[in-house]
Amino acid sequence: MNIGVCGAGTIASWISNILNQLNDERIVKYGVAGRSAKDCLPFAEKYGWKKVYDSYEDLMSDEAVDVVYIAVPNHVHMDLCLKALEHGKNVVVEKPFAVNDKQAKIMIDKAREKGVFLSEALWPAFLPSRHIIDHIIKDGKIGELTGAKIVAKSNVMFMDRVKKLETGGGSLLDMGPYILGRMTSHFGTDYESVEGHFEKLETGVDSRDYYTVTYPGGIKIECVSTIDIPEDEREEYCEIFGTKGSIYMDMVSNPDHLEIRDLDGTVREIPELPPLIVNSEVPFAKGYEHEWLGFEKAIREGKSQTDDAPWEQTLAISKIMTELRAQAGVVFPFE
Numbered sequence: 001m002n003i004g005v006c007g008a009g010t011i012a013s014w015i016s017n018i019l020n021q022l023n024d025e026r027i028v029k030y031g032v033a034g035r036s037a038k039d040c041l042p043f044a045e046k047y048g049w050k051k052v053y054d055s056y057e058d059l060m061s062d063e064a065v066d067v068v069y070i071a072v073p074n075h076v077h078m079d080l081c082l083k084a085l086e087h088g089k090n091v092v093v094e095k096p097f098a099v100n101d102k103q104a105k106i107m108i109d110k111a112r113e114k115g116v117f118l119s120e121a122l123w124p125a126f127l128p129s130r131h132i133i134d135h136i137i138k139d140g141k142i143g144e145l146t147g148a149k150i151v152a153k154s155n156v157m158f159m160d161r162v163k164k165l166e167t168g169g170g171s172l173l174d175m176g177p178y179i180l181g182r183m184t185s186h187f188g189t190d191y192e193s194v195e196g197h198f199e200k201l202e203t204g205v206d207s208r209d210y211y212t213v214t215y216p217g218g219i220k221i222e223c224v225s226t227i228d229i230p231e232d233e234r235e236e237y238c239e240i241f242g243t244k245g246s247i248y249m250d251m252v253s254n255p256d257h258l259e260i261r262d263l264d265g266t267v268r269e270i271p272e273l274p275p276l277i278v279n280s281e282v283p284f285a286k287g288y289e290h291e292w293l294g295f296e297k298a299i300r301e302g303k304s305q306t307d308d309a310p311w312e313q314t315l316a317i318s319k320i321m322t323e324l325r326a327q328a329g330v331v332f333p334f335e
Helices: 009-022 037-047 058-059 075-084 103-116 128-138 171-187 289-300 311-328
Strands: 002-006 028-034 051-053 065-071 090-093 118-120 145-153 194-198 208-216 219-226 235-242 246-249 258-261 267-269
Touching: 002 058, 002 075, 002 267, 009 028, 009 037, 028 037, 037 051, 037 065, 051 194, 058 075, 065 075, 065 246, 075 090, 075 103, 103 118, 103 311, 118 235, 118 311, 128 171, 128 235, 128 246, 171 208, 171 219, 208 311, 219 246
Parallel strands: 002 028, 002 065, 028 051, 065 090, 090 118, 145 219
Antiparallel strands: 145 235, 194 208, 208 219, 235 246, 246 258, 258 267
């Protein structure tokens, strides 16, 4: 599977680092396109991409490219995705898949029309830890699910794009896929309502989000996300509650540590997590090999979507973020 990546920025470098360590002959770092071939050349040389292109169009027109990986700012995800699909390419889109649910539906409908593969790069959904948690729940170790608390208080203000309306910035679109991806992976997509309150930057994007997603039966998921929290207030965890106990994880996206707890908080069991490939440049970025192995397998089997991050989940996440952004009064100029 030859990958053609649109964008030579942070996430593309993280993926490249891990794919180099994976060194799987089925997954080939083939070509990269950005503002120009000259701009992409240092990236290609550093990470071992075989070819650079003068434009995204040139990349998408190359018959040797099997899958187009879109790793550019949020506001151009749909445009590049639709162009790649028109070329009959399989496509992987970085999170957030789209800036709103209308865009997400258009993209998925086009993939369905063209009969090609399309997936959001919802990395946590493919990790072994996700399936371990699913099995704990299925085995009834914490009883019937009653709710969850998902907290991701972070500071990513070093990334200029998250601060701007014109690039589809804000906490919901940056942190939301992780939080809502975790939620929908274990609680499903059949939610009833969402409600939240929000704080904004002077630029108009949401910076701190506090919201509740309610499921049938009164199951409530309490969520917190930030992009500008002070260093000493950083906090991240998820706890899934049941009638017999809870599952605690030390990170929302990619936990290093899981605990099965009794109702009184006593740790009953600490499941073992398998090792992941660690980005040698950015150690907290790890495990991306699992999504790419999942993409390769689905494409090889002729599937249009993956079992781990199906279109239904992508649409639900986009819909929730769109509803919450409307409550926050955050409108992008290109919508």
